[in-house]
Amino acid sequence: MTLVKEAPVRPAGKRSAPPAAGRRGRRRENLAGYLFMSPWIAGFLLLTAGPMIASLYYAFTSYNLFTPPKWVGLDNFTTMFQDPRWQKSVEVTLKYVVVATPLKLLLALGVALLLAQKRRGQGLYRAAFYMPSLIGASVSVGFVWRALFSDDAVVDRTQKVFGLDAGGWIGNPDYVLYALVALSIWQFGAPMVIFLAGLKQVPQELYEAAEVDGAGPLRRFWNITLPMISPVLFFNVLLESIHAFQVFGSAYVVSDTRCGPADATLVYTCYLYQKGFKEAQMGFASAMAWTLVVAVALVTAVLFWSQKKWVHYEEAAK
Amino acid sequence: MTTATPTAVRGAGERRRTGSIAWHAGALLVLAVVLYPVIWVVGASFKPSKDIIASLDLLPTEPVWENFSGLADGISGISISSFFWNSLVYALLAVAGVVLSSSLTAYAFAKIRFAGRNLLFTLMIGTLLLPYHVLLIPQYVLFRNLELTDTLVPLVAGKFLATEAFFVFLMVQFMRGLPRELDEAAKLDGCGHLRTYWAIVLPLSRPAVITSAIFTFINAWNDFMGPLIYLNTPEKYTVSLGLMMFRDQEGISDYGSMIAMSLVALVPVIAFFMAFQRYLIDGMATSGLKG
Numbered sequence: 365m366t367l368v369k370e371a372p373v374r375p376a377g378k379r380s381a382p383p384a385a386g387r388r389g390r391r392r393e394n395l396a397g398y399l400f401m402s403p404w405i406a407g408f409l410l411l412t413a414g415p416m417i418a419s420l421y422y423a424f425t426s427y428n429l430f431t432p433p434k435w436v437g438l439d440n441f442t443t444m445f446q447d448p449r450w451q452k453s454v455e456v457t458l459k460y461v462v463v464a465t466p467l468k469l470l471l472a473l474g475v476a477l478l479l480a481q482k483r484r485g486q487g488l489y490r491a492a493f494y495m496p497s498l499i500g501a502s503v504s505v506g507f508v509w510r511a512l513f514s515d516d517a518v519v520d521r522t523q524k525v526f527g528l529d530a531g532g533w534i535g536n537p538d539y540v541l542y543a544l545v546a547l548s549i550w551q552f553g554a555p556m557v558i559f560l561a562g563l564k565q566v567p568q569e570l571y572e573a574a575e576v577d578g579a580g581p582l583r584r585f586w587n588i589t590l591p592m593i594s595p596v597l598f599f600n601v602l603l604e605s606i607h608a609f610q611v612f613g614s615a616y617v618v619s620d621t622r623c624g625p626a627d628a629t630l631v632y633t634c635y636l637y638q639k640g641f642k643e644a645q646m647g648f649a650s651a652m653a654w655t656l657v658v659a660v661a662l663v664t665a666v667l668f669w670s671q672k673k674w675v676h677y678e679e680a681a682k
Numbered sequence: 683m684t685t686a687t688p689t690a691v692r693g694a695g696e697r698r699r700t701g702s703i704a705w706h707a708g709a710l711l712v713l714a715v716v717l718y719p720v721i722w723v724v725g726a727s728f729k730p731s732k733d734i735i736a737s738l739d740l741l742p743t744e745p746v747w748e749n750f751s752g753l754a755d756g757i758s759g760i761s762i763s764s765f766f767w768n769s770l771v772y773a774l775l776a777v778a779g780v781v782l783s784s785s786l787t788a789y790a791f792a793k794i795r796f797a798g799r800n801l802l803f804t805l806m807i808g809t810l811l812l813p814y815h816v817l818l819i820p821q822y823v824l825f826r827n828l829e830l831t832d833t834l835v836p837l838v839a840g841k842f843l844a845t846e847a848f849f850v851f852l853m854v855q856f857m858r859g860l861p862r863e864l865d866e867a868a869k870l871d872g873c874g875h876l877r878t879y880w881a882i883v884l885p886l887s888r889p890a891v892i893t894s895a896i897f898t899f900i901n902a903w904n905d906f907m908g909p910l911i912y913l914n915t916p917e918k919y920t921v922s923l924g925l926m927m928f929r930d931q932e933g934i935s936d937y938g939s940m941i942a943m944s945l946v947a948l949v950p951v952i953a954f955f956m957a958f959q960r961y962l963i964d965g966m967a968t969s970g971l972k973g
Binding site: 393394396397398400401403404405406407408410411412414415416418419422429475478479481483485489490491492493494495496498499501502503504505507508509511512514515516517518521550554557558560561606609610612613616617621633636637640641646649650653654656657660661664 | 702705706708712713716717719720726734736738786787789790791796797799805809814815816817818819820823824826839840844850874875879900901903904907921922925926929930937940941943945947948951952959962
């Protein structure tokens with residue numbers, strides 16, 4: 365920056381022109397740009413945009429992989445909406461999203477507040493709390509969950525101590541979904557880390573000023589912490605609910621491979637998998653997939669719309 | 683603090699100490715709940731099969747090795763090591779693919795000014811929110827028509843074509859933060875983009891690259907749906923599917939081997955995590971925040 369002052373001869377200011385400026389240079393930059401991102405462009409066309417168009421087409425056809433797709437118009441959608449198992453899968457998924465997401469975020473925020481204080485061993489705690497987020501998706505942990513929540517196992521016996529004789533959660537259609545919810549909550553580490561990063565950005569002066577004004581801890585949390593981390597909260601709510609809509613592995617592994625008993629864990633993607641890959645109803649499954657896209661888009665849109673009311677972005681800062 | 687009277691200092695110190703004890707008590711309580719399943723699986727892998735569900739003890743009264751030695755027999759005539767080898771090949775190919783393609787793409791977004799950059803960037807971010815399931819069926823049809831099912835190609839093709847927008851985004855954010863002067867100086871010295879990318883930007887982006895590599899490794903290692911859909915021959919199964927074979931035979935007698943294998947399958951992930959947790963957690967936090 366100081367260079368500019370010493371050399372006032374150059375009229376255009378700070379940035380020196382690249383060696384091959386002008387139209388040829390610009391064309392070369394364009395070419396370089398597209399060459400560098402050619403893997404992404406190929407991937408986008410072949411594996412994203414192309415498949416999206418194909419699946420939109422399949423959604424209006426009857427297609428079993430072996431004979432060419434046959435156009436059926438809106439048939440897939442009308443059968444889908446009347447299909448009791450589809451309705452069940454929507455119900456199960458919504459229940460899962462609505463119960464698991466807030467609980468997980470609440471725990472993540474609580475622990476983040478705890479870890480935001482400077483204490484010895486903070487880093488170790490943070491790492492340990494984060495670990496389930498990495499291993500939680502594995503089949504191994506699915507098995508562990510199955511063992512912990514099955515009949516007469518640890519959770520069941522602990523319940524009995526409190527006089528709650530429920531039987532195992534895994535075999536019980538009324539409870540098995542909550543075993544999945546518990547598995548999801550257990551992976552609170554990822555949103556926790558994001559909350560922690562957000563908490564670090566809150567200026568300490570605000571707390572000091574509030575303390576001088578006599579605001580208690582609860583008030584400080586409500587009036588300072590919460591508004592200040594609302595962008596991070598928004599990000600976490602968005603990400604976690606979108607993820608929750610797409611849960612599959614745990615439903616498949618923890619309950620049983622048919623997402624039972626009695627379709628109790630028939631999450632949306634599990635039904636989609638059954639329809640597409642077990643029954644080879646690719647058209648129906650594609651219709652389901654597009655309905656999921658629309659649902660996720662709607663949730664995203666509603667969240668973005670709602671953020672005007674509760675998310676505070678600091679414009680004046682810095 | 684320095685001007686405070688001695689008694690006030692002691693009061694504050696005491697308050698701080700009780701606060702600290704309460705803090706550690708709270709943190710340890712959460713830690714106990716969080717780590718319980720992990721410790722349980724370690725303990726259970728040394729219990730006799732019949733005790734695994736029934737016993738309330740966290741650790742075995744008399745540790746047995748039969749669960750692990752049972753693994754040596756393999757399952758349905760396939761050795762356990764073949765599952766691990768397949769997973770390893772999958773995970774390493776995935777890492778190579780993501781690092782290479784995502785960093786090239788990220789360099790273009792972050793450092794090259796080309797026409798249409800903003801539009802393409804928006805498209806790329808858009809794919810972040812797209813439910814993967816809408817692509818599942820047409821991609822399957824595509825790879826089936828190319829006769830590539832039952833190979834690793836469908837599982838890693840996307841990694842080599844930068845379809846994991848999260849990592850591209852992570853690297854773009856990081857590369858944008860690198861001082862502009864560096865690549866401008868390189869340009870003045872006559873470096874082309876390829877050289878600037880390879881010799882300057884890529885080495886400086888190491889934290890973002892390492893984060894992406896570790897996440898990719900762990901995701902591929904844990905991946906269940908991909909192998910479930912694309913792999914049919916048990917010899918080609920990854921660890922996730924190998925584990926499912928244990929489960930599907932449903933012999934209660936084999937509970938021990940199943941739990942032992944679950945533990946062994948977690949070892950690479952936990953080892954990776956221990957070695958790189960600092961990168962992982964910081965990467966997670968920054969990528970989340972800068973959005």
